[in-house]
Amino acid sequence: MERLQRASILLTLNEELRKAGSWAGETHMQKATFFLQGLMNIPLAFDFVLYKHGPFSFDLRDELTFMRAQGFFRLEPQNPYGPTLVAGEKSELLKQAFLQAINKHLSSIRFVSQKLGTKTVAGLERTATALYIVLRESDDVDPAQRLTTLKPHISLPEAQDAVSEVAQIRRELACERAS
Amino acid sequence: MGEIRDPIHVFVRFRPDEEKIIGSRAFQRLRYIHQLALTYLVYPGATHRRFEHCLGVMEVASRIYDVVTNPQNIYHDSVREFVPQDIFWREYWGRVLRCAALCHDLGHLPFSHAAEKELLPEGWDHERLSQEIIMGDEFEPLWKELKIEPEDVAKLALGKKKCKFEFSDWETILSEIIVGDVFGADRIDYLLRDSYHAGVSYGRFDHYRLIDTLRILPASPKDSQEPGLGIERGGLESAESLLWARYFMYTQLYFHPTRRIYDMHLMEFLKEWLPDGRFPTEVDEHMNFSDNEVTAGMWKSAADSTERGHVLAKRIVSREHFRWVYEPSSSDQLTALEPGKTVYDALVEKFGADQVRRDVNAQKGGSYDFPVYTKAKEIDSSLALSPTLSKVPTFSVDRVYVSTAVRDEAERWVAKNRDKIIAGTGGEEHSDGTPSES
Numbered sequence: 001m002e003r004l005q006r007a008s009i010l011l012t013l014n015e016e017l018r019k020a021g022s023w024a025g026e027t028h029m030q031k032a033t034f035f036l037q038g039l040m041n042i043p044l045a046f047d048f049v050l051y052k053h054g055p056f057s058f059d060l061r062d063e064l065t066f067m068r069a070q071g072f073f074r075l076e077p078q079n080p081y082g083p084t085l086v087a088g089e090k091s092e093l094l095k096q097a098f099l100q101a102i103n104k105h106l107s108s109i110r111f112v113s114q115k116l117g118t119k120t121v122a123g124l125e126r127t128a129t130a131l132y133i134v135l136r137e138s139d140d141v142d143p144a145q146r147l148t149t150l151k152p153h154i155s156l157p158e159a160q161d162a163v164s165e166v167a168q169i170r171r172e173l174a175c176e177r178a179s
Numbered sequence: 180m181g182e183i184r185d186p187i188h189v190f191v192r193f194r195p196d197e198e199k200i201i202g203s204r205a206f207q208r209l210r211y212i213h214q215l216a217l218t219y220l221v222y223p224g225a226t227h228r229r230f231e232h233c234l235g236v237m238e239v240a241s242r243i244y245d246v247v248t249n250p251q252n253i254y255h256d257s258v259r260e261f262v263p264q265d266i267f268w269r270e271y272w273g274r275v276l277r278c279a280a281l282c283h284d285l286g287h288l289p290f291s292h293a294a295e296k297e298l299l300p301e302g303w304d305h306e307r308l309s310q311e312i313i314m315g316d317e318f319e320p321l322w323k324e325l326k327i328e329p330e331d332v333a334k335l336a337l338g339k340k341k342c343k344f345e346f347s348d349w350e351t352i353l354s355e356i357i358v359g360d361v362f363g364a365d366r367i368d369y370l371l372r373d374s375y376h377a378g379v380s381y382g383r384f385d386h387y388r389l390i391d392t393l394r395i396l397p398a399s400p401k402d403s404q405e406p407g408l409g410i411e412r413g414g415l416e417s418a419e420s421l422l423w424a425r426y427f428m429y430t431q432l433y434f435h436p437t438r439r440i441y442d443m444h445l446m447e448f449l450k451e452w453l454p455d456g457r458f459p460t461e462v463d464e465h466m467n468f469s470d471n472e473v474t475a476g477m478w479k480s481a482a483d484s485t486e487r488g489h490v491l492a493k494r495i496v497s498r499e500h501f502r503w504v505y506e507p508s509s510s511d512q513l514t515a516l517e518p519g520k521t522v523y524d525a526l527v528e529k530f531g532a533d534q535v536r537r538d539v540n541a542q543k544g545g546s547y548d549f550p551v552y553t554k555a556k557e558i559d560s561s562l563a564l565s566p567t568l569s570k571v572p573t574f575s576v577d578r579v580y581v582s583t584a585v586r587d588e589a590e591r592w593v594a595k596n597r598d599k600i601i602a603g604t605g606g607e608e609h610s611d612g613t614p615s616e617s
Binding site for chain 1: 260261339340346351398399402407512515516517541542544545548563569575
């Protein structure tokens with residue numbers, strides 16, 4: 001996917017997260033983008049590793065900074081959590097240039113935003129890490145156990161809830177795609 | 180302890196076993212790699228090398244480690260649980276950290292060249308080369324003697340971004356001490372050192388206060404407990420100062436227009452001059468390449484028109500670098516999605532691709548959000564507490580350059596046609612004043 005086209009998808013994701021109740025800071029953008037790429041198969045080509053609050057892409061971090069530099073996003077202070085990312089002065093120009101790509105992926109973006117929009121950072125961390133493990137580790141690994149190993153500050157019951165939630169989201173997605 | 184005089188840290192002290200790393204061929208090679216590539220052609224004082232930078236990173240990383248692992252500076256049980264209390268392991272990881280700091284830049288290409296995608300085979304970068312050296316034959320006996328696992332050194336030297344090994348929370352924090360985006364010793368040292376040598380004072384900040392107030396903190400006890408590097412409230416101003424210093428160093432030094440075009444010319448020269456247009460990735464061959472070999476080759480090419488890369492070498496050696504003719508104004512930015520590209524395309528059409536270059540780049544890293552331990556013994560976000568951190572601009576460049584041969588004409592042409600090009604109504608006016616089809 002071409003760079004600015006990808007930026008238009010990130011901009012739309014930010015808008016939809018906001019509509020779904022998220023304060024849409026960088027952590028929210030990171031985890032929701034991981035879902036878009038890993039679960040919805042949108043070819044954004046970001047490389048994710050387990051780092052800050054779960055799946056994290058250094059490329060995506062740099063891309064969000066680039067988008068701020070270009071005026072597609074800006075930071076807006078929002079106490080007590082720190083700033084949120086909001087549409088910048090050039091966002092409309094970007095969206096108009098890539099309306100077709102945005103429309104193609106809009107239902108996927110909305111699905112992810114609905115699932116993650118109201119989560120706290122801790123909630124995002126648990127759910128996104130659970131998806132990361134489910135997608136990347138072999139079937140003989142207990143994903144909840146593995147989650148607590150990778151993230152020792154997450155308890156086993158919290159990890160089990162997160163793994164169940166991911167399974168539920170995948171079932172809903174399968175139903176939606178079937179219909 | 181041995182000691183080396185250093186203009187930034189006064190003394191850098193090293194242990195006898197670390198002297199073997201410093202004395203290794205891979206580390207000594209860093210004496211011949213300029214920290215800031217060809218920046219010395221713009222700022223004559225900027226001739227410092229990776230060698231002293233790596234010593235400085237070891238010194239700073241070691242100071243940070245001593246501060247953040249001091250039991251009196253650990254305030255939360257969740258942090259206490261994973262910081263080694265056992266003296267053996269604290270000492271082990273302290274040694275690993277110092278070695279990793281020394282070794283973090285071993286894989287740098289000549290002139291610390293950033294255009295690694297162009298100059299190395301796919302999948303390679305200087306971090307991967309560093310890892311190859313750390314885990315390679317020359318260092319194996321050193322690690323055995325030091326009783327250090329090479330994998331631990333590689334993890335801490337490269338960090339999570341570049342190292343594919345699995346990291347514990349503790350290892351993640353230690354790697355952040357070296358290569359972290361906000362408080363990494365690498366960044367602290369290069370800002371101070373580059374500023375000192377280039378004579379650009381904007382890079383200075385109170386690093387003593389900064390280091391003394393660094394802490395390992397949970398991201399937010401009310402939300403995620405994930406630990407990370409943060410700071411005591413009393414150090415917030417020194418952190419602000421560091422991050423503003425970074426911004427000013429980008430604007431004044433790292434993204435200086437002439438420095439940037441020299442980098443582009445050097446990359447073009449290397450692509451033509453190197454066998455197959457790439458640097459080797461085999462460790463022994465990598466070790467044979469430093470700035471010295473490239474500089475000698477460049478001078479030879481510049482002097483002899485039959486040599487590979489003659490024209491490109493001459494641009495650098497004879498200071499015939501391309502000249503900067505355009506960067507988008509704020510109104511251009513609001514009119515076109517990519518004004519720099521639009522003007523670049525128009526100039527290429529008018530003067531030919533070999534006469535025009537475009538430099539597009541932006542600083543890397545995220546926003547400056549880190550935990551702060553307040554006087555009320557609570558954790559708060561730096562961006563909520565600081566009135567300035569969310570206002571540090573994100574610096575980027577989009578510049579178009581042309582050769583000296585067409586410079587005057589190109590400047591006149593851009594001045595005359597700029598608005599029409601940006602508005603997308605064509606580049607060149609015909610004699611009757613109507614835009615051309617292009």
